Structure formats: structure tokens, C-alpha cells
Amino acid sequence: MPVECTLCHQRPAVLKRPKTSQAACKECFFQAVETEVHQTIVTHGLFTRGDVVAIGASGGKDSTVLAYLMKTLNERHDYGLDLFLLSIDEGITGYRDDSLETVRRNERQYGIPLKILSYQDLYGWTMDRIVATIGRRNNCTFCGVFRRQALDRGAAMLGVDKIVTGHNADDIAETVLMNILRGDVARLRRCTAITTSSEGAIPRSKPFKYTYEKEIVMYAYFKKLDYFSTECVYSPNAYRGHARTYLKDLERIRPSTIIDIIHSGDSLAVKGDVKMPVQGTCSRCGYISSQILCKACVLLEGLNRGLPRVGIGKATGGNMSAIVKKYGLREEEEEEKGEDGRRHHGGGEGEGMERRKGEMGGCGSCTCDSKKRTCRDPSTLLDVTRPDRPEF
Amino acid sequence: MSELRIHLEFSGGAELLVGKTKHHDIALPHQPHPWSLRQLIAWIRDNLLKERAELFVTGESVRPGILVLVNSTDWELLGQLDYTLQPNDHVIFISTLHGG
Numbered sequence: 194m195p196v197e198c199t200l201c202h203q204r205p206a207v208l209k210r211p212k213t214s215q216a217a218c219k220e221c222f223f224q225a226v227e228t229e230v231h232q233t234i235v236t237h238g239l240f241t242r243g244d245v246v247a248i249g250a251s252g253g254k255d256s257t258v259l260a261y262l263m264k265t266l267n268e269r270h271d272y273g274l275d276l277f278l279l280s281i282d283e284g285i286t287g288y289r290d291d292s293l294e295t296v297r298r299n300e301r302q303y304g305i306p307l308k309i310l311s312y313q314d315l316y317g318w319t320m321d322r323i324v325a326t327i328g329r330r331n332n333c334t335f336c337g338v339f340r341r342q343a344l345d346r347g348a349a350m351l352g353v354d355k356i357v358t359g360h361n362a363d364d365i366a367e368t369v370l371m372n373i374l375r376g377d378v379a380r381l382r383r384c385t386a387i388t389t390s391s392e393g394a395i396p397r398s399k400p401f402k403y404t405y406e407k408e409i410v411m412y413a414y415f416k417k418l419d420y421f422s423t424e425c426v427y428s429p430n431a432y433r434g435h436a437r438t439y440l441k442d443l444e445r446i447r448p449s450t451i452i453d454i455i456h457s458g459d460s461l462a463v464k465g466d467v468k469m470p471v472q473g474t475c476s477r478c479g480y481i482s483s484q485i486l487c488k489a490c491v492l493l494e495g496l497n498r499g500l501p502r503v504g505i506g507k508a509t510g511g512n513m514s515a516i517v518k519k520y521g522l523r524e525e526e527e528e529e530k531g532e533d534g535r536r537h538h539g540g541g542e543g544e545g546m547e548r549r550k551g552e553m554g555g556c557g558s559c560t561c562d563s564k565k566r567t568c569r570d571p572s573t574l575l576d577v578t579r580p581d582r583p584e585f
Numbered sequence: 586m587s588e589l590r591i592h593l594e595f596s597g598g599a600e601l602l603v604g605k606t607k608h609h610d611i612a613l614p615h616q617p618h619p620w621s622l623r624q625l626i627a628w629i630r631d632n633l634l635k636e637r638a639e640l641f642v643t644g645e646s647v648r649p650g651i652l653v654l655v656n657s658t659d660w661e662l663l664g665q666l667d668y669t670l671q672p673n674d675h676v677i678f679i680s681t682l683h684g685g
């Protein structure tokens with residue numbers, strides 16, 4: 194017995210919307226998703242007429258649907274945007290072939306010009322050459338660190354005004370959870386921002402902030418959009434994998450959980466007298482960094498000077514400690530999933546807790562005496578006296 | 586008293602768990618009661634998943650994050666695990682848990 198669409202009361206419903214529990218037919222579902230993303234773009238003023246916008250494109254589901262929707266909405270609502278797809282090629286033989294092939298098809302299918310930048314273009318090194326230099330052992334560290342900055346560097350090279358990425362509501366809720374579990378108040382406070390723009394950096398926004406992963410995948414399915422999926426990267430044992438599994442379990446019990454978590458992150462306030470880490474920029478490349486040099490520049494420095502161990506792991510080697518001293522280095526962690534929407538290991542994922550220990554002598558975020566950098570009692574950090582704030 | 590023939594499709598990365606093959610025409614053996622999706626998932630676990638079954642099955646259902654459609658309709662509108670399979674049903678499992 195087909196269920197009737199609760200929106201138009203005419204056609205048979207094809208899916209249950211997780212956000213609203215409505216049964217929707219295909220047409221009403223398309224309409225709803227497109228309208229919601231348009232509303233998000235308009236309400237948050239993500240673009241200005243005439244902007245050159247780079248869509249971070251990996252060939253995966255999120256960025257493929259994003260490219261299709263940006264194209265559709267730009268035409269339908271006359272945003273006046275100059276769109277193009279920006280893909281990153283790490284330069285690993287064979288690795289990107291399928292995903293880049295998908296992005297090339299997207300270029301033709303949607304008529305959006307594609308620009309592929311390689312690690313060679315961005316950093317002067319391909320991953321194959323890095324592996325040839327340093328061996329396989331630490332190559333994930335390089336790849337992860339370089340990937341995190343690749344879109345920003347690429348966009349800067351191309352002189353774009355804005356970057357958009359396919360991060361969806363599930364991704365953002367997952368990041369909120371991870372930052373709560375890690376007790377990372379500074380990141381917790383900014384991880385739900387729909388647009389991030391540090392000084393001098395190109396603003397980066399997430400038009401799918403309120404769009405459920407289920408709806409993105411269903412949209413791609415019903416529109417027959419062509420995307421590429423990789424080997425499962427949510428290894429059930431990885432730290433981020435645990436958070437994702439937990440989130441999906443919650444969603445099954447109560448689908449609104451995802452939006453509720455994002456809302457909690459949005460409305461969270463940090464007490465005014467709490468000291469937050471100062472965010473600076475890399476003196477060499479301008480990327481956000483709490484140190485004089487960002488991690489990518491440190492790794493590059495090592496590669497270019499023939500000291501590839503620099504920047505990896507603990508300060509053990511002789512060369513390493515000199516550089517650590519010189520630049521006041523500290524391990525940086527991954528903030529969220531890869532720039533291109535993929536999950537990657539390396540570059541700090543799943544190791545946040547251990548790495549933080551012993552970094553500083555005392556809690557850096559509040560007035561407690563905890564020996565850890567951030568104490569584990571969020572109630573001392575969050576302003577829970579304001580009635581509309583979530584309580585922890 | 587014959588077997589129940591249906592078509593299975595795995596996509597979004599779920600195909601990687603079943604021999605990298607997207608389409609599977611299968612014949613479920615005759616049984617006294619109608620086949621439910623719950624029983625189909627158990628059958629897939631026992632017959633198609635060669636390894637890493639935990640990436641597909643959780644308890645008696647699919648792992649949260651795997652979408653299920655029957656004849657292009659979300660199983661959440663069809664009673665989910667209790668849905669009774671019909672001859673020639675087209676059941677699709679789409680993983681949302683794979684990168685890309």
C-alpha cells in the first residue's frame with residue numbers, strides 16, 4: 194500500500210524525511226531540499242553577486258550533490274555567481290583515478306568548469322615523491338596535513354572569493370560530539386559556524402549545514418547523480434568512527450537529534466572570562482595556525498631541507514628538537530573530516546586525547562588546576578546561567 | 586511451493602562488502618511463512634557477506650547509516666524489518682557511511 198505524500202496529497206510518497214518525519218513524494222522532496230538549501234544561502238548571506246565560488250569537489254556524494262544544487266540554484270534564483278569545481282590531486286599513482294574521473298564527468302554533466310590542482314602545484318611535492326623520500330611509514334601524516342590546507346591554498350592561487358564544501362548536518366553534529374568528548378571548548382565554539390573566515394583567509398561555507406546525509410544520498414539516488422564511493426572509511430574502531438556510529442544510533446531512535454546537536458553547538462556560550470587559545474596565522478603561508486609556522490610549512494621545510502622527520506610525532510630526533518625550539522611547534526589536530534569530504538587517517542585523527550597530555554602545565558581554558566590542557570568539567574567553562582542555553 | 590526470486594542492489598560503497606558486485610539476483614528458499622526484510626537481512630549476512638559482516642548488519646537490522654529502499658521507496662514507509670517481500674521485489678541498500 195503506497196503512502197500518500199503528506200505535502201501535496203497527490204502522489205505516492207517515496208521517502209520519510211528525517212528532519213520532519215513527513216512522507217514525501219519525489220517532486221515534493223526535491224522541492225523541499227532545494228528550498229531549504231536556498232533558504233540557508235539567503236538567510237546566512239553566504240554569497241554576494243559576482244562572487245567567484247570554488248566548489249570543493251571530490252567526486253563523492255556530498256560534493257556531487259552540492260555542485261548540482263549550486264548550479265541549479267544559481268540559475269533558478271539568479272545569484273550571479275561564477276562557479277567552478279576545484280579538485281585536489283595528491284599525486285598518488287592510481288589513487289585518485291576514479292574520483293577524478295567522476296569529477297570530470299560532473300564537469301560535463303553540470304557544465305561547471307573544473308580546475309584540478311596537484312600537490313605538486315600547491316606544495317612542489319607529489320605524494321609519490323614524498324613516499325620515495327621518507328618511506329611509507331609517515332606518509333599519511335604528510336598527506337593529511339597537506340590535504341587540510343589544499344583547498345584554501347588552491348583557492349588562493351586561483352583568486353576565488355568564496356569556497357563551499359559539502360559538509361552536511363551529520364558531519365557537523367559528529368564534530369560537535371567529538372569536540373565535547375575531547376573537551377575542546379575552543380573548537381566546540383566554532384565548529385558549527387556556517388562560514389569560517391579567519392583574517393586574510395578566503396571565506397569557506399557549508400550550504401548543507403542543515404541538510405541530512407540521508408537526504409543528500411536520497412537526492413543523488415532519485416536524481417540519478419553520478420558519484421564515487423570509496424572503501425569504507427568509518428572504520429568502526431577509529432575515534433571518529435565511534436562518534437559517527439553513536440550519532441547514527443541516536444538518529445535511528447530520534448532523527449531530530451542531528452539538528453538538535455547542531456542547535457546546541459550554535460547556542461552554546463562560553464563565559465567571558467574563559468581564556469581561549471589565540472588563533473594566529475602562519476607567518477609563511479597565512480593559514481590558520483597557533484604557531485609561527487603552520488604544520489604544512491614545517492613539513493615542507495623539512496622536506497626541502499632533507500629533514501623529512503621534522504614535524505612528525507614526538508620531538509625525538511636531534512634535528513627535530515632544534516626546529517621545534519625555533520618555531521615553538523606543537524602538534525596540531527584535525528578539526529574535521531577532510532576538506533574534500535573524505536575521511537582520512539593520519540594527521541592526528543583519533544589521537545587527540547593522548548597528544549594533548551602534558552602539553553601545558555595546567556588547564557589552559559579555565560581557572561581550574563587540571564594538569565591537562567583543557568579540564569574535563571565543561572560546567573566550569575560554559576555559561577549555563579542563561580536560560581536559552583543548553584545545559585551540560 | 587517455489588522459491589522467492591528477488592533482485593538485490595548494493596551501492597554507495599555497500600557493494601564493496603558483497604564481492605564488489607552491485608546487482609544480485611537471488612532465490613530465497615521456500616518457507617512456510619512469507620519472507621520479511623528482517624529475514625532477508627539475516628540471509629544476506631549468512632550467504633552474501635563474506636567478511637566484515639559488522640559493517641553491514643547490527644543486531645537483526647542493517648547498520649544505522651545504510652539506507653534501504655524497496656522498489657524505489659524508503660523502507661521507513663514500508664514497515665522496515667516487518668515488510669513482507671513480494672516476488673520480483675527490487676531491494677536496494679545504499680551506504681551513506683562511505684567517503685567520497
Ligand SMILES: [Zn+2]
Pocket residue numbers: 198199200201202203204217218219220221222
Ligand atoms: Zn508530494
Ligand SMILES: [Zn+2]
Pocket residue numbers: 475476477478479480486487488489490491
Ligand atoms: Zn604555513
